[in-house]
Amino acid sequence: MALIVQKYGGTSVGTPERIEHVAEKVIKTREAGNDVVVVVSAMSGETNRLIELAKAIHSRPPARELDLLVSTGEQVTIALLGMALEKRGHAARCYTGAQVKILTDSAHSKARIQEIDAKVVTEDLKQGRIVVVAGFQGVDSTGAITTLGRGGSDTTAVALAAALKAEECQIYTDVDGVYTTDPRVCSKARRLNRITFEEMLEMASLGSKILQIRAVEFAGKYHVPLRVLSTFDEGPGTLISFEDDTMEEPLISGIAFNRDEAKLTVLNTPDRPGIAGMILGPISDANIEIDMIVQNVSKSGATDFTFTVHRNDHDRALEILQRTVEEMGEGEVYSDTKIVKLSLVGVGMRSHAGVATTMFKALASEGINIQMISTSEIKISVVVEEKYLELGVRALHSAFGLDDDDATVRVEGKEAG
Amino acid sequence: MALIVQKYGGTSVGTPERIEHVAEKVIKTREAGNDVVVVVSAMSGETNRLIELAKAIHSRPPARELDLLVSTGEQVTIALLGMALEKRGHAARCYTGAQVKILTDSAHSKARIQEIDAKVVTEDLKQGRIVVVAGFQGVDSTGAITTLGRGGSDTTAVALAAALKAEECQIYTDVDGVYTTDPRVCSKARRLNRITFEEMLEMASLGSKILQIRAVEFAGKYHVPLRVLSTFDEGPGTLISFEDDTMEEPLISGIAFNRDEAKLTVLNTPDRPGIAGMILGPISDANIEIDMIVQNVSKSGATDFTFTVHRNDHDRALEILQRTVEEMGEGEVYSDTKIVKLSLVGVGMRSHAGVATTMFKALASEGINIQMISTSEIKISVVVEEKYLELGVRALHSAFGLDDDDATVRVEGKEAG
Structure with missing residues (x-):
């Protein structure tokens, strides 16, 4: 039985219907005989809505309170996905970053993961549960909620995959893989079946927005095989692998x-x-x-x-x-x-x-x-x-x-x- | 220096402007020489919005995930109130129920408070900070987020006041006190300056919606003087006191x-x-x-x-x-x-x-x-x-x-x- 970590971004969980669709995909992977840990972002638009609220009160919201505020976005998604899984008869356990727990430094709004204590996740998997984790967030040593910065859900997924020694970390997004270049600029752009970590790092740092660069670094450092796939279309996506x-x-x-x-x-x-x-x-x-x-x-x-x-x-x-x-x-x-x-x-x-x-x-x-x-x-x-x-x-x-x-x-x- | 616990309900924090107004009131109490702990509800409408989301996915949402979901409502409010206080130059610390921590049993959606470990609050007050706490929510011994049921923010405020031995627990709401009867039914209804705990208990259990009955019981048990006041009008409100x-x-x-x-x-x-x-x-x-x-x-x-x-x-x-x-x-x-x-x-x-x-x-x-x-x-x-x-x-x-x-x-x- 392999362990797969899947990450679904904001567009993939943007509405209740889409969350139900994600539940179906997760269950498909589960029923293929895998243990599954799912990392989710806030529903698309939600983080911006929360930031707007903050800006209505404070033109430069203090980072500590801002993290406390925006971290509710993913918390909403994990709860809703948990409900969708339970409705389909699958036992699920949902965790915020603080609950998992994903220990970070105290650099609010751009915290770095220091350690993941995934005992609780391992135990849930042993009990046959699907585990749902809020991306993008963690907790510092004083118990304050931190966030990893925009796109940090990718990092959460990769870090969890590394901590759990997952077979593969799958990043579901609204494109079906990594392309030779941006298809909006060049109609002849093609999806790559594979790309190396080094190449992906350069692509990410050069402005390809598919994966967050820190997530790629993390995956490279801990040798976590990464795959980019589409939430909406079937297909093998692009595997980010090691050169050899x-x-x-x-x-x-x-x-x-x-x-x-x-x-x-x-x-x-x-x-x-x-x-x-x-x-x-x-x-x-x-x-x-x-x-x-x-x-x-x-x-x-x-x-x-x-x-x-x-x-x-x-x-x-x-x-x-x-x-x-x-x-x-x-x-x-x-x-x-x-x-x-x-x-x-x-x-x-x-x-x-x-x-x-x-x-x-x-x-x-x-x-x-x-x-x-x-x-x-x-x-x-x-x-x-x-x-x-x-x-x-x-x-x-x-x-x-x-x-x-x-x-x-x-x-x-x-x-x- | 007296310690005052203030609680503001959903209508009182219903918009960013109202949250700023609450910040002003809190600061006024602080500047009168008191230590202040503020308990807030979710912004009015927010809890219902979240429940609607849940219902879109599950006709009878599982209680564990529902608590995880709706508890984000108060988390948003504490963060926003914290920002409003900081903007006005007052150091604030904001805590969820799990962070404080308010330990409850595991009866999701109607949990009962078992213990409050308010060490962190006491330390913050000693440092001169205003402390903001999410009402309505707690955490069970396994770390799962629980809620106390509708109106539970009153209970949070009273329990905190008891744990901190506060001088008074002030419940701010959209009415300016307890009335002889509902003014919408009887135009001659009058505000009471005082009412006893026993009377308030009977009034609450008979359908007066001003205070949650469990909060009144709690206040009576721990001899916490309670006062009901209006967020929007000045005035002494109604003191709920002991018979003697x-x-x-x-x-x-x-x-x-x-x-x-x-x-x-x-x-x-x-x-x-x-x-x-x-x-x-x-x-x-x-x-x-x-x-x-x-x-x-x-x-x-x-x-x-x-x-x-x-x-x-x-x-x-x-x-x-x-x-x-x-x-x-x-x-x-x-x-x-x-x-x-x-x-x-x-x-x-x-x-x-x-x-x-x-x-x-x-x-x-x-x-x-x-x-x-x-x-x-x-x-x-x-x-x-x-x-x-x-x-x-x-x-x-x-x-x-x-x-x-x-x-x-x-x-x-x-x-x-």
Whole structure:
């Protein structure tokens, strides 16, 4: 008898009818001979409704009380799902994060899981019960309710799967798997049967919203096999597996993009040691996260220094940067919010030369100018003008053979050049 | 520095604006030099909304999951009130019933409080914090969330006041105190400055909806002074005190009525020992609560036996009763749902003769026929035809001098005869 952890997001449990549908799916898995632990999010819209209530009272609601408030969202869902299971004659036990218990640190609204004491769950499973757990929430050592931040239900599911040594952690969502790129941008996007953890991490961090990046990290760290599936359609979904599971790697698994960034540049900054720290120090002191950093090779003692931040942080970062440059007495500041980052992701590129060349040529042939480049072992990212987003994604999707109809062959066996 | 426990019901916290108003009232009490513990209900309508959700899934939702579900209602309120207090610069700590912790038995949806471990509250008060506690809910010894049943927030407040040895437990509601009778029925109804616990108990059990009867019992048992006040109007409210606090008792404190009952009669039942048990046994076996019981003096070996039940239980009780009479082979069954019970309540009637006579005369002079009579030390109840409700209440209100304008004199000093 295998143990399966299933997670259903807010859209999947958005109405009483959908909760009943989820109950049917859970029971199907149970009746196939598995033990089942189900993690659920708040019904879609509920978390926002609660935040609206809070905002009606406090423009910046204190995090401790906000966690206490929004954690009721998942509590409602577990109770309703428990009722739907009981109605169908299945014994169920429903737990909040505090009851399970999922011990976290005290960083309200972005708490991290420290420990899961799943004794109670193990005992329930032994008694033949289906266990339903509220996602997204936990409890700190003082007994205060915490939340893991948006999307934290994925993390709850993976952490429970790790603690219970589950055979598979299934993330049910409103898409039927991980795609080579966003189908809304490129109609030829295809579902992948498999993707490695490293690739999924890059995809997630580059703006693919299917899985929360912390959940993927967690799954990778504890070797929990993850599967992304659709709540509404049948199908195998996408298995996120360990590299050595796959027979042969495709060159590129997918194309991610991110239009949430803004670019800031200091031109003619003095090219001497310590200058990068002087420029970026005040930015990170203000808790602004920096993504890409590019410094050009120096000519004539001066250099150009460029970095990107989240678009929401652009105004604040620009103000800080202008002050810094003023203090340095050298350099000019430029910024641009109309940019997009395109990224190729694939473990296959480790062992293949020429990926970058193919990428740059494909973009050039569409007249797309590259503003910044940054690379990692399994990823190449470029920054281009925002208006080229769709054109660039489609050009790369074609250039790397991802348009191919037979996804399985393409992803699991075919070698690309 | 005195410790005050305040309880605000669902209407008082029905909107974000009202929650802010409650915060102001709490702070006023705090700034007058008191420690304050606040108990709140779910926002009005919220509990019903949650029950509707449950009913959409399960026609008879399992009690365990239902408690888990509806307990989110108060959790939302404590968080919002905490935010409103913090916004005004007051440190607050908000707790669910499980967090406080309020230990109950496991009788879901009607749990009874067994113990309150208020260490955490005492510590918070010592730190100068205002403490906000979710009413209506607790936790059983296995960690499952329980609820105390409708109106249970009053019980939470009183139990906390007892555990913390509070100086006063203030129940804020949408009326400004306890009245001699329902002002919607009798326009001359007046607010009482004081009422004894025994009288309040009778009033509550007779259908006055201001305080939950268990809360009054609890307050009486632990000698917690209770005060009923309005959230929306200033005023002293009504103090529910111990008998020896008052200088001199009025004859009658109030007139209660209850139109939720139905009457069942067995005519010509054999007048022999054990017959009452034979008739009522099957009714109470079916968990139907019986209120009044009257058996007439026997003539010629047969007697008439009448009792009342909640109107919702009438059909079931009638069916059971008919079966019983069939089995006994004797008697005829009659029932009537169009009745109302009128009751005089007052500790003063203990030492005064003639109360019953005055009552019966007052009703007779309006042509109201009395169907049943039942008495206790401080109460006389009669059952009359439902259509006489308003007329009967007004007649009694006059006959016992309750129409008097000067409530204070009337209630605290004036002797009636």
